[in-house]
Amino acid sequence: MAGDERILENLTLAVVGATGAVGTEFLRIIEKRHPELRNLKLLASKRSAGKKLTVNGVELVVEETTADSFRGVDIAFISVSTAVSLELAPIAVAAGAVVIDDSSAFRMQPDVPLVVPEVNGPDVEAHQGIIAIPNCSTTPLVMVAHPLGQANPIRRIVADTYQSVSGAGGAAMTELREQSLTLLKGGAVKPEAQPQQIGFNVIPHIDAFLDNGYTWEEQKMIDESRKILHSPEIAVSATCVRVPVYVSHSVALHIELDHPMSTAEAREILSQMPGLQVMDDPSNKIYPMPWNVAGQDDVFVGRIRQDASHPNGLAMWVVSDNLRKGAALNSIQIAEELVARDCLKPRVRG
Numbered sequence: 407m408a409g410d411e412r413i414l415e416n417l418t419l420a421v422v423g424a425t426g427a428v429g430t431e432f433l434r435i436i437e438k439r440h441p442e443l444r445n446l447k448l449l450a451s452k453r454s455a456g457k458k459l460t461v462n463g464v465e466l467v468v469e470e471t472t473a474d475s476f477r478g479v480d481i482a483f484i485s486v487s488t489a490v491s492l493e494l495a496p497i498a499v500a501a502g503a504v505v506i507d508d509s510s511a512f513r514m515q516p517d518v519p520l521v522v523p524e525v526n527g528p529d530v531e532a533h534q535g536i537i538a539i540p541n542c543s544t545t546p547l548v549m550v551a552h553p554l555g556q557a558n559p560i561r562r563i564v565a566d567t568y569q570s571v572s573g574a575g576g577a578a579m580t581e582l583r584e585q586s587l588t589l590l591k592g593g594a595v596k597p598e599a600q601p602q603q604i605g606f607n608v609i610p611h612i613d614a615f616l617d618n619g620y621t622w623e624e625q626k627m628i629d630e631s632r633k634i635l636h637s638p639e640i641a642v643s644a645t646c647v648r649v650p651v652y653v654s655h656s657v658a659l660h661i662e663l664d665h666p667m668s669t670a671e672a673r674e675i676l677s678q679m680p681g682l683q684v685m686d687d688p689s690n691k692i693y694p695m696p697w698n699v700a701g702q703d704d705v706f707v708g709r710i711r712q713d714a715s716h717p718n719g720l721a722m723w724v725v726s727d728n729l730r731k732g733a734a735l736n737s738i739q740i741a742e743e744l745v746a747r748d749c750l751k752p753r754v755r756g
């Protein structure tokens with residue numbers, strides 16, 4: 407990003423979903439990156455109206471989101487369900503705000519940029535009022551694929567994920583804790599926030615199943631990664647699995663390139679990528695894991711090796727904090743990118 411990110415502090419920001427898993431992390435990141443920011447409006451559903459949250463030393467009262475909530479707002483960060491985003495985002499845009507949306511409501515619309523700033527930051531300039539952030543497993547995938555693909559065109563990607571329960575929101579985190587306690591005491595559990603028992607289990611089922619046998623979560627990784635990389639020709643397959651981990655998604659990533667690339671070259675290229683850290687010393691038990699990545703901003707990659715099944719292939723292990731780079735941090739970076747590029751207002755109305 408070029409320019410002074412602190413300029414965000416001159417704007418009025420609204421956070422819709424301020425009480426949720428992503429919203430809570432969003433406020434922590436704002437305190438670190440923009441400690442002087444004061445003009446912040448915290449919004450949620452009627453259930454949370456009146457709740458008090460302290461941000462940058464100021465106590466703020468959460469308000470119910472209504473049609474009037476966006477008056478005077480420059481940027482609305484929306485972290486709610488897809489159905490609620492579909493309803494609220496157009497209202498916010500009509501009120502003059504730029505929307506940065508975390509849901510899957512708008513990601514694949516042709517006039518909505520889908521952005522990971524380190525990969526396709528300039529795409530924000532084409533916004534017509536809404537900018538989407540990708541699914542939390544797509545983001546680490548493209549952070550690794552982009553620099554490799556710049557050096558050696560990518561032909562095929564196979565991504566198998568190990569996704570934490572926080573990716574399904576606050577209720578799923580509570581469910582993991584409660585199920586684990588109950589099961590340890592020999593009790594029986596009934597899944598509610600997840601399609602199956604998540605305590606001491608893994609679930610190869612995130613979001614609905616489609617006619618092609620993939621889940622919607624897997625289809626999102628396929629479609630979104632091609633859009634962000636501007637590469638509709640890349641063959642992509644994904645298997646998305648929920649695991650009993652609180653925070654951070656892991657991805658076993660297999661990338662087939664146009665021609666062979668040594669692991670030394672791959673490491674060198676990946677170590678130059680902003681926002682990406684190579685953590686790769688297996689003989690000393692050094693590789694990324696959810697436990698050592700949660701709470702960190704960067705995406706981490708390790709276990710980089712030649713893919714034994716293809717001469718042009720690389721295999722690796724990627725971990726990132728789904729609430730930070732997978733959601734809240736990416737949203738804030740998009741806002742910083744918008745401000746730095748001076749394109750808060752759409753350049754051309756669609």
Ligand SMILES: NC(=O)c1ccc[n+]([C@@H]2O[C@H](COP(=O)([O-])OP(=O)(O)OC[C@H]3O[C@@H](n4cnc5c(N)ncnc54)[C@H](OP(=O)(O)O)[C@@H]3O)[C@@H](O)[C@H]2O)c1
Nearest residue numbers: 423425426427428450451454485486508509573575576733
């Ligand atoms: N979790 C992740 O890793 C991740 C990553 C990328 C994208 N996302 C996406 O981000 C969005 C939010 O996810 P989350 O994990 O933060 O969910 P969450 O923990 O369930 O939080 C949902 C938030 O939405 C609010 N809300 C519900 N109905 C509302 C309404 N009618 N009007 C205004 N606010 C309303 C809730 O407020 P109350 O407290 O009042 O109920 C709460 O603040 C989802 O679309 C998700 O797919 C999540």
